[in-house]
Amino acid sequence: MTAPATPVAEEAAPRKPAAAVKPGRDRxxxxxxxxxxxxxxxxxxxxxxxLPLVFPSMGVxxxxxxxxxxxxxxxxxxxxxxxxxxxxxxxxxxxxVVGVTGMVLQGWGPDExxxxxWWLLHLTFWIVPLSDPPYAEGLPGVHGFIGExxxxxxxxxxxxxxxxxxxxxxxxxxxxxxxAVPVVTLLAPIALAVAFxxxxxxxxxxxxPSALTDFSTFGACWILGMAHQEGILRRLPxxxxxxVAPVIALxxxxxxxxxxFGTGNDLDSMPLAQALWSxxxxxxxxxxxxxxxxxxxxxxxxxGTITLLNSRAVTIYLWHNTCILIAATLWDRLWGFxxxxxxxxxxxxxxxxxLVLAWILxxxxxxxxxxxxxxxxxxxPRLWPTGESRARARGSRRRA
Numbered sequence: 001m002t003a004p005a006t007p008v009a010e011e012a013a014p015r016k017p018a019a020a021v022k023p024g025r026d027r028x029x030x031x032x033x034x035x036x037x038x039x040x041x042x043x044x045x046x047x048x049x050x051l052p053l054v055f056p057s058m059g060v061x062x063x064x065x066x067x068x069x070x071x072x073x074x075x076x077x078x079x080x081x082x083x084x085x086x087x088x089x090x091x092x093x094x095x096x097v098v099g100v101t102g103m104v105l106q107g108w109g110p111d112e113x114x115x116x117x118w119w120l121l122h123l124t125f126w127i128v129p130l131s132d133p134p135y136a137e138g139l140p141g142v143h144g145f146i147g148e149x150x151x152x153x154x155x156x157x158x159x160x161x162x163x164x165x166x167x168x169x170x171x172x173x174x175x176x177x178x179x180a181v182p183v184v185t186l187l188a189p190i191a192l193a194v195a196f197x198x199x200x201x202x203x204x205x206x207x208x209p210s211a212l213t214d215f216s217t218f219g220a221c222w223i224l225g226m227a228h229q230e231g232i233l234r235r236l237p238x239x240x241x242x243x244v245a246p247v248i249a250l251x252x253x254x255x256x257x258x259x260x261f262g263t264g265n266d267l268d269s270m271p272l273a274q275a276l277w278s279x280x281x282x283x284x285x286x287x288x289x290x291x292x293x294x295x296x297x298x299x300x301x302x303x304g305t306i307t308l309l310n311s312r313a314v315t316i317y318l319w320h321n322t323c324i325l326i327a328a329t330l331w332d333r334l335w336g337f338x339x340x341x342x343x344x345x346x347x348x349x350x351x352x353x354x355l356v357l358a359w360i361l362x363x364x365x366x367x368x369x370x371x372x373x374x375x376x377x378x379x380x381p382r383l384w385p386t387g388e389s390r391a392r393a394r395g396s397r398r399r400a
Contacts, residue, residue: 249280
């Protein structure tokens with residue numbers, strides 16, 4: 001499983017007065033989603049093991065999506081699920097058109113594994129990702145432009161899309177269970193993570209165990225988001241969350257440190273540690289939620305950037321790995337200039353210029369492919385959405 005987080009851009013419908021929250025978009029959630037996306041890009045570039053500890057992006061993004069899904073389920077479930085799928089899939093299809101075409105042009109095809117029928121069947125996961133879409137392994141790169149095995153980087157974020165889709169499909173059942181037995185429902189994914197870790201549960205194959213592992217790792221965060229929207233967390237005594245959440249998070253940290261935590265073996269390689277740390281941290285973040293209906297003065301300068309990241313979250317998430325690979329490949333070309341190699345080797349080894357270049361390329365992808373998110377949301381396409389669209393400003397009557 002590759003961590004990421006994108007996360008998926010969501011609309012925040014006005015909350016009811018009964019929830020004691022101001023109407024309109026929750027700017028605190030917008031800030032969390034933007035921070036999560038930035039951290040995902042930085043982590044996939046650097047691989048720094050401590051970054052998921054500083055901010056568990058994937059847990060945060062699943063919690064925010066779960067919160068918004070619970071809000072939407074005030075409408076008929078079939079209508080909500082159809083709307084979520086409509087918003088999620090077109091950007092994926094656009095990535096598939098570019099990526100699969102490139103793989104086929106480099107020789108990937110039905111004879112790749114000797115089973116043409118299965119190859120064609122598995123391609124349907126690029127249309128509806130109920131399982132991980134297939135990709136070609138070991139493809140050569142384009143010299144000086146993109147590195148080898150580029151298809152693996154392109155397909156890396158797709159586990160999140162698959163997990164998100166399953167959470168959406170299961171949300172009506174999860175919400176009913178949460179209302180009936182909240183504690184059991186919240187802890188069920190963590191109990192599943194323990195069962196997998198202790199090998200009490202073993203399943204054949206790869207696709208089903210992979211999906212269940214993702215649910216056991218981040219399912220509790222999704223359900224936490226639903227519990228926040230339902231007001232379940234607000235009904236807890238104020239001292240409960242600050243007392244319990246750090247203990248859960250520290251249990252995850254303890255487990256990680258006692259299982260050779262470090263670069264190449266961080267939380268992404270330890271589902272139980274990831275589940276505990278993400279659950280505890282997200283629990284605190286939702287408990288502290290100030291529910292901003294307007295930007296605080298100190299954040300107004302960044303409002304446009306945060307709005308852009310939220311409006312193009314799917315595009316950024318789907319394309320960021322490829323942009324990082326291209327940026328790193330282009331930057332490595334500078335080693336071919338002896339003057340730079342001899343005088344500024346530290347600059348050539350630095351990750352920060354590559355990060356800047358990667359975000360420039362991500363911006364280009366926003367311009368080239370981001371319109372698909374507007375079409376999926378049935379809005380007028382915008383190249384660089386840094387402010388509220390007119391449709392959003394009018395309200396949420398037609399939101400999915």
